[in-house]
Amino acid sequence: MKILTARPHRLLEECVRRLGEKTQQGESCMFLVPSQYTLQAEIEIMERLHVNGSFLIDVLSPKRLQSRVFELAGMPKQTIFDERGKCMVLSTIIEEQKDELTIYRGAAQSGTAGFTARVSSMIASLKRSGLSAADVAESAKKMEEENPARGKLGDIARIYAAYEQRMAGELADAEDVSREMCARFATSGLFKEKNIFVYGFDMITPTFAAELLSMEPLCSSLTLAIETDANAAPDGRLFAPVNYSLERLEKLAKERGVAVKREVLNAELDAPADIREVEKKLYALGCAPCMEEPTAIELHAASGKRQEVYLAAARMRRLAAEGEDAAQMAVVYPKQSGYGPLLQNILPMYGLSAYVAEKRQAGAHPLSRFILSALTAISGNWRLADILECAQSGFLGLSQDALDRFCVYCEGADVRGDAMRKPFRYPKGVTEEELAALEESRKQVMTPLLALQHDLQAAETADDTIRAVLALLENVHAYETLEDMRDELNAAGLTAEAQDCAQVWNAMMTTLDQLHTLLGGRAVSAKTVTGLLQNGLSALELAALPPADGAVICGEIGNVRTAQVRTLFAIGMNDMPGSGDNGLLTVQEQQAAQEVSGAYLGMTPQESAALGQLDELKALSGAKERIILSYAVADDTGRTLREGEAVQAIRRLFPNMPVYGGLAQEERVEMLCAKAPALEALAVELSETADGRRELGRQYASAAAVLSGEEESARQLFNVTRGLGAPPDKRLQNTLARTLYGRPVSSVSRLETFAQCPYKHFVRYGLVPKREQRPGVDAAELGTLYHEAAERFTHAVTALPEFPEVSVEVCDKLMDEAVSPLIDAWRESPMGESRRGEAVARRIRRTAKRTARNIVSQYADSSFRPVQMEFVFGQNGLSPIVLELGDGTFVYLQGRIDRVDVMTGGGLRVIDYKSGSRKFDPTLVYWGLQLQLLLYLAAALARVPGSHAAGFFYCRIADPTVQTESRIREEVERQIAKKLALSGISLSDVTILRAQGGQQAAMVTKDGKPNGRFAASMVDEAGMEKLLTFARNKAAALADEIYAGEIDDSPVERETFNACQNCEYSAICVFDPLRKPRRRLTAKRLEDLT
Template identity: 30%
Template structure:
């Protein structure tokens, strides 16, 4: 029996030496077992075949300790317990936490949180590795001297006791399996007189030490590598403290066994090392952690590169360009280069994008949680959505996952309908009936059933289930019903060249089944609520990982400090060297903080790794990484994080600069060189995009970027992408004029347009293009808020007016109670139809429903009072003009010749019959802003009222008609003051006055409001009669002024119509004072209008008063324009 220790510094050749010794043993016909960490087994097999020149591994077996245990138990038997992996452990712990939550002291609040079961799993793992028992924890809790720590230890003891009680005699976890391995090794025949080689272990826990000691008792030789420098003096002796501690533990174990210890100092030959490795890197390996540190005497430090990026993305992009340069200029293979990230989760997506852009293949060496996979998340989302409440948000998350029976497009359309119709709760279980004028309900009904029927079956199955086994069976039946397995198989088959995606996808279905199987095995007879089942499966999915092996030979490996293993690297890139430690971020693993573990260790009880051990391991991991490359080392750090917060470089950066005084720091603050810019077409286009935009805004473009543009123009494969980028950057500088067909103007002259469309064009031609040309609309939602109820008020008052007109009853003759009853009855027919019961399902909904009824009653009462006090009669409600409607289209001449026919719908027309003809007033109901502005009419922003009045005057029968007024009727609750001198009734009447223009004719005004027979203020119009009989008020205009306003509206309508027909589609929003058309615009993300861009101009209107606008219109009319 012999313990052979191969000791040496990093890069001394220990791993190569152990591989050579394995080859010698195998060549002699003796069994050789190579034990490495689980994540390195694949790489170890490749290294053996490459370095030993083997085509296979006959006589050599690469194992992890876990796989060794499996192999031993397969021969010796003796393990009757069912193996419990990490997934099963987390399910058990989640169940324990649910049951014991109220008994916990320190962790009661955290027990139900997502991820807490994972922290408990870390605690259980370390407690078992260090041989802790609940009894020891309780003893330490009583004498630790810290109240909070004592409470934590009590909780840990309770959790650990329950977990071990669950395992007892039935199950065995990974640490228990290693403990059982120690007991079974003496009975294992294939290990007797075998040769075992151990390499790459970064931690010898007491449990691993016990396994190695057991191997020493039966094997002919156990060989292990240790990073220890026995040479004296050693100026970086502290760097090897961890492995020196492991060496002493192994020697003690060998002494107990009576095993011979042979120490082999592995040192490379100086000449051979200098021939293989750059002198700067040789110096750096010796001096980076030495004290005192010696500076490099050579002038050339080209083998080491230091980069300071403005952020993590800049680091990733720089590494990608440098990798491509080394491959092109220095002939390195991609597999000879690696990237190590101090924070792999943050840097991996950035690196993947940057490397793909320059055409460099890469493999991200990490396992991702199963919960990150859409199919696994579908399982959890189905449980959330099947709770019986059928919340639209949960249903849509399920549908958009892509595995619930609907495509992404179908899910989007169904969501649009659900928002429009206000589907919520039990409404999802009923056939769709509302909105047939907007949606194809027959198709939507098929999709609804496809989504909801399996989910309802799952809901009923979970309700009927008496235990976890029946719940899992119901869930499995749901997955079969939606065809999840077939969908995953089809996606894996369609992956094409993306072998990594196909490999990961192939694991998902097996992983889901494994989770369900373990749930049944572990918790089958127990009763759990669906919510508890969901939490248990969430914890299981958090603990289950999806991992793949490299699918190509020549690719760059991207890994973390703890998962990177590439002994023969020519170049290495170390990213993220910031003050978080310049290492994998230290998460608080387990339930005890590092300081608490240190306190217990100082008292003689080691329950987990101490801070000193963690720091030593991570500092050594950094040392290993920096010592690994042979020709090139690139280190980088970020000056700020992704949110722009400043960050400091890690301590290692100062060490690099001190060890290599001539090392210069590069940065992306300086412009890229032409070589960097033109490194790859994708990179060139990426860097060129912002410069194209800057040039379009008037800034210059450097010669190197001009060269990049010319290069892309010369490449046929990239010419189209460049042209799209150029168009994107310069489209506002050279606005295109589209055809009328593209703008949605179909057919031949005369062209028909709505007044609403003209007003949209007046606000912004591009907004008009998107709304009417492309037909893009914001999602319509059945909103239970003030704007949503405003639309209902509009319909309610119109239906009430139509009922009066068609039913032959007059507003002014109804009693208040009867009018309110009719109003409420109408509201009861409108609300369910719009909101499909949604209003009644919440307190806010009921409040808004009552408020809607109240406002509708108030508006109806105000309308009745106005009609009662007026000689005007309600003649038309929702009167259409244009098309097949009762009134003909309003023909508007176009500047330069031709005409356009306008159509629209007038909310209400009142008529006053007189001996000289009919006087007409047009009313438009407004639930929002009801102010009338002559400036808006003059500039063509709001021409609806005068255009509608023009249509009524020109289209209604009768020879003599004149305008009496045009007004907005506000549909809203007024803001009343209890402290005002006026009564609440007078305030209500004043707030409900019609807003607009009225003809300054005393007879008409008195006819409009009988209260003006004498003198005083009108409760219907914002006017007042004076003693002399004249009227005053801002709403009054003369007949000539009224005519000028109507003419101006028609002129602006013609101007806008011509602009539409000419194809104007500029992003040219109007600006008036502080207002711009971009405010509350639904299409800002499409046009990308940027006020800072010199090409982005607004149509700024001059300042002026209402009187000035009226005077300008009157002057224009008199001049015959």
């Protein structure tokens, strides 16, 4: 065996040259390369040897080699399990062994696919090193008892032993298959008189080393070409893991009597001087920097990731226009950086074909999601999230409109559990026709799921279990749906996603076959099937298609394989978060385990980091003419991002290298070379021009002129420009406003809505859109329930002869009687019938009782008594509040006051119940956002003869908690009462203050005068009158604007609050604070109102 080594990008040409020499001599050859490199290797051979093909050169990947050997020498007797099957086997073993484990008991009991995958990786390492479960157990015993690795190895040995027993003689994993393949090498005759060249592998694993050494005696020659350098080189630490793997190979070769010869190829890199410097010194220690500005390397900073891809695509387009073949360009980016989808989306905008060499998780495909969510719904008591995910997968035949309505109804009505199995009977928010359509959708969703549940429950054998899953797929026509998906994706140009549809079906069938074998004839529950399939599919990846001719090859650094290209784009070169140590053993524990076992158990994090830097070195030195690096200055949220290690290293190497870009306006200029990006750039630039921030540049004007010359582009450009400029004030004609809003009857809450935002008022009361039901508890519905309960309770408690001296027990009993029928009515809903509904009902009852005690306590130390609950004005023939508008017309306010109290002498106060914490705020009153209490007081005074204003207050409905170190019940109750105390404005008359009771009575000093410290909570008679007058005038002004047609989108803003927060109409108005600022409310004091 010959081991041929060289630094990166020297060996391919040498391997192809030697292949050519052998074929010219009439000798046959085999070129063994990684699977992702087979097509590229064939192209390299044809181009470098100037042939259209050769029967004397066989290009194979390890997987294809395995298939060829088994075709020629026969398949193993065992059933072959891939990583999916292996994870399913291990998940059953972990479930069985979980209570017997020590260190890993918690992880095993959680049953996550991640833990199963880590166990699978560890067992693979142990098998590759030739260690059995007994060897691992023996190694564990040799360790000191206090060493955590002892307990961990003991758990691993237990799982491994069960795994060996389960697999013995019947099943074969990857390591077993490798041994079976090596045993058949001689019989296959595949290597007879063959010259084998092995190229493109980063390291030589123990398994691969055993395969190579098994080939060597059977072939004419075997040359292993691997990129590395001596450990003593300035950057030798990067190659140390590779060299360690070669040392292990040589040790194993010596044990088998195979002679190994080393040959080092010292060739200069075929690249400009700048790139050669990068290849030699990027991560080298102690090398002098290059003071000249590089000409073959550029560094760009982009404002964001998307802008970074736009810049790269624009540069590729220019290079292509200058005659550079797109196939001679490549894009690399860090792992898990998210650039793949951006490249797939943006490069075609510039007329470029992108081949993104990324594998996708099979478990994320809609077919996998459908099967797993169906099984999870059955085994998880019909959780709504599982059912909706199943429906949204696209395999249940619902139209998009029907699906949207179904999801909105189920979430809004909070349908869950057994309620989904029964006909829909809750018409809240929908018509009878809509409810009937929703019921049809429910049947369409639930019928196949209920059939699956029945079949799995009736299953007696593994055959029955698998048939139940296959029947589900057949009942919903899953294969036909996949074909339709594939056709739609192909039509949309999404060829990679279309290919996934074919792959995932075959993968699913193979997974079910392996699951059938694993079950060994036993029927299992839906929960068990779900767990096994989740573990199996988590280990499966869908391969990318081979690249089309002329495509730009894109991929993650370390995963994409290309020969040297003319131009390399390295994007996303930011500081990436570390992957963390996801192994079962820490670094120290792994080293201790290797020492006692004498086996290699995989790379340490330090070795992985070195290989990561080596991958970057290989990627960045893979350009023949130029390297264009870039990084994003900020992420999508605006958070600043740091330069990555490679960028920092290059800037140290070339300290005088400029950094281009970073300005958004410069980036937009680069987008003008293609239609779709140009429209996006023009949208921003024209908006800023229309707002007066800058003049439109010549390049943008030229681009707009070109786009205007084509019909479709002109239409799109018109859609961009018609919304530009300062937003006009929105106003309806006076007559149209009156027609739209109908009778001149309004409410205070409606006026307050207008004060928040005129456009919100227009949408809510003019357009009157239908509100979607939202999941969870409806706060308005609960508020109504509390108000009704408080009214019923007050009627009952005030009828007692001992009122207000009422005991807590009597309070609780009366409120229970008042609120129980209301809770029963509320629970006539899917959520009300659920366990969550039971919990909410308990909270309602608890809060209502607390409110009852609070009401009684308010009267206990007060001279006020309720005159009427739910005091109505402007309805049922009762006098409204009349507001005269500027044009002489009138608007009539109506409303319902929660509580009106009076005292001897005619003092009257109004009280409004609020489930939230609300206080009187002069600023909000001044700007019209808090007029309710004042106008309610005015209405009550008009209805109660001989009365005069004593105050207006909020009463909080809640069952608050308090933070206190006191364990004395009375002290806790005092603190709770303080939180629930009346909050508002009282007349400053001492008699009135004392009559109010509570905190208001405490505002009187010892010498019988109002306490000035509470000036913000009281006014004199003149001040109270001015407050009432101000509220009436403000209400009239707001009503005047409403009927004058004001509908401008001008939401208010104050400190952290703005009217757009949680606005249900934001999707309709699409308010942009960058183009039009919100109305900022300036702070006001009580004196400003009086």
